[in-house]
Amino acid sequence: MADTYDLIILGSGPGGYVGAIRAAQLGMKVAIVERERLGGICLNWGCIPTKALLRSSEIYHYITHAEAYGLSAPKPAYDLEKVVQRSRKVADQLNGGVKMLMKKHKIAVHEGVGKLVGKGKLEVTQGDQKTVLEGKKIIVATGARARDLPFAPADGKKIWTYRTAMTPPEMPTNLLVIGSGAIGLEFASFYGDMGAKVTVVEMLDRILPVEDAEISAFMEKQLKKFGMDIRTSTGLQKLEATPKGVKAEIKAKDGTVTTEEFSHAIVAIGIVPNTENIGLEALGVKTDRGHIVTDGYGKTNVEGVYAFGDVTGAPWLAHKAMHEAVICVEAMAGEHPHEMDVKNIPGCTYSRPQVASVGLTEAKAKEAGYKVKVGKFPFIGNGKAIALGETEGFVKTVFDEATGELLGAHMIGAEVTELIQGYVIGKTLETTEAELMGTIFPHPTISEVMHEGVLSAYGRALHI
Template sequence: MTANTYDLIVLGSGPGGYVAAIRAAQLGQKVAIVERERLGGICLNWGCIPTKALLRTSEIYHYMTHAEAFGLSAGTPAFDLKAVVERSRKVANQLNSGVKGLMKKNKVTVVEGEGRLAAATRVVVTKDGQTTELSAKNVIIATGARAREHPAAKADGKLIWTYRHAMTPEVMPKKLLVIGSGAIGIEFASFYSDMGAKVTVVEMLDRILPVEDAEISAFVEKQLTKQGLTIRTRASVEALEPGSDEVKATIKGADGNTVTETFDRVIVAIGIVPNTENLGLEALGVKMTRGHIDTDPYGRTNVAGLWAIGDVAGAPWLAHKASHEGVVAAEAIAGFKGAHPMDKSNIPGCTYSRPQVASVGLTEEKAKEAGHKVKVGKFPFIGNGKAIALGEPEGFVKTVFDADTGELLGAHMVGAEVTELIQGYVIARQLETTEEDLMHTVFPHPTLSEMMHESVLDAFGRALHY
């Protein structure tokens, strides 16, 4: 091979791209990865990781303001917004450096610049007006996605924010509007509310967190409302009028009437747009659906030698889904004997708000729609000793089983640390565990995980502690 010839070229170094590059290198492939911004992509630099750093700050601040509930006194809590943001950026930068180290360790060539497909297996990279042509036997497109703009007004970074702007605020808004109530919208709503902002959330659908189980959504709405947030479902923002240091928002309610309110800042969290423009896909005849690249369960497109993974290849738009797709594609490309197709039904979803939300598999409604006769179990946090000791008695665990076979169809949780607990049910589904296996499993005491056991028992009328 010449210097610019590879077994695999990966376009994009997010959690899908860099993981695909590492796995391919482990399997003996000569790999190059092309990145136009920063290694680690949106998730590491502007998404998953820095937002969790911010949410950790707001969690601690919440505990500080409620110290007396734990028999503690902390004076009058305060925060330095600049320091809060700096900590978040330091966390992202640390992990960015870690990805650089991983590329070097695995002998992956990093090519900086913007890549475009000249052919299915040829990539032209442009940086500072200079071009470099790379060729490979296979190319993986892992270019990710970006925030969808609101039709009423374009994000300006000052008054109207996307997630990027919301992570680096120069001032803490006193009154904040969040448009959209998916995981990103609810996480930012939770963060800013805990830091003292008066938050309003507007959602077009009939409930917040619409992909979650209906009971979970209802519980989260109740808790957020109790915390002081205003939740407006079946509503839409018809107009946004930026002023000198405020935004007037015209909001249409479920009854069809409109009201105009003024906010300090607005966060737009209404979904994503795949980064498929200017890649040369159309000229190659790559099949796409609503801008997302169509693939088979291994990541293959309809064009030989061309693969796609992550957000650019469709829902669910989650970092861990992208990483697993990267492994699947790399193994298929290398002819690895253990290569397996992607199974999206076992991908967990997590929302790191207060309270946290986590789920895997089918909701109760979807299970019934699929024709299952179901048995549903639930167990509340208030019935768990560890939850009470933590001062976190609000929440519940819900499990959905096939009544005839005992198959775990889905699991849904809301409350403290459920984003860590959900993996137990993910493993159970991956191993095709039945209710009997879970019932016979010994869970440690005292832990929050005991609620997982009790929820299973409850589905079959055998709960012990509630």
């Protein structure tokens, strides 16, 4: 007889395991199915272990620039194997934490490959053994994987996706990064700070294309200052592994095509949803370009089947998946959660310098018909930033002139991925410029740039 549950979740990434926990809290009997490791890509191969790598490269950067702080650190060096080992230990620790949470909430964990095989039925295959689980409701949270170049699939030796880039068999000397989104620039920062010569190619006319144009321009200037070769409006026509590395055929902005050699290449051109071979077609679950189509509460077009996270489309962010999971599970339990408001989802890039944003860019706000007030404040005007030696960066705010509504906030500089949440809370509470200007910010902190960025939009900045 099949095991029976109130809810079965296929996939244990940030959305999957958070959804399972919330469902258990609401009194459901829950099972989760995972083919690899609890925590999914984010915890094991993405968000968390990459930050461990970036922390190592950040510290190495400070060591190599110790003199700027009146310190001496002769002949700094690193052990790549130990840097990677630390990152993997962080992932292992968190994987263990998710296991503990599953046990604590009495969530059944089924290891194996899951597939929908009928209404309320999910088959789990592990080796030669097949088990059928029955659930009143099933959530698909299978996530996504790195997109390969169609003409040059990653080989794990010289052509890498994020998986190999996180556990490199060797240190690149001359690295080509294809794509300048968050993943591409985070790896560019890591390997650049560890000493590799880095070239970034981007098909669009600017790096970090989803960010505000001024943020993109500032980031490009900074990366070039650090020695990176940044090429926008540039296409990759051919990429092949060679005995020495990789050979790339690159088409520049002016149409010139050059053939160049690199030691390694990282492909960071987006993701592909994991929707193949999981039984969606047989049940008639609607997809759009591979992504599962849902309403604002995770419902698909098939009764009893839900989905959230990367498998449902952009933005492909762990915190978006977690929030969607809670909304979905609470709605199916008869609670009344608000639908996801994508305008309040922050985006973070953990490069050096860091980038963070929420809401509309200035251009998007104007396209939407708003008459805007824009504020900008540089880190060089902040006492704490000067004391830290982190003066490169700025904050930009976008307000609706008519109502004072905060439409968007965009930041680049030290620790802005931690600071952005202040603006996110403000937007969630529908705060206007008046409340933000009337808020007391502690001194001395970098967070004061947030206050000044609001004041600046209304001609009231105090320190510039």
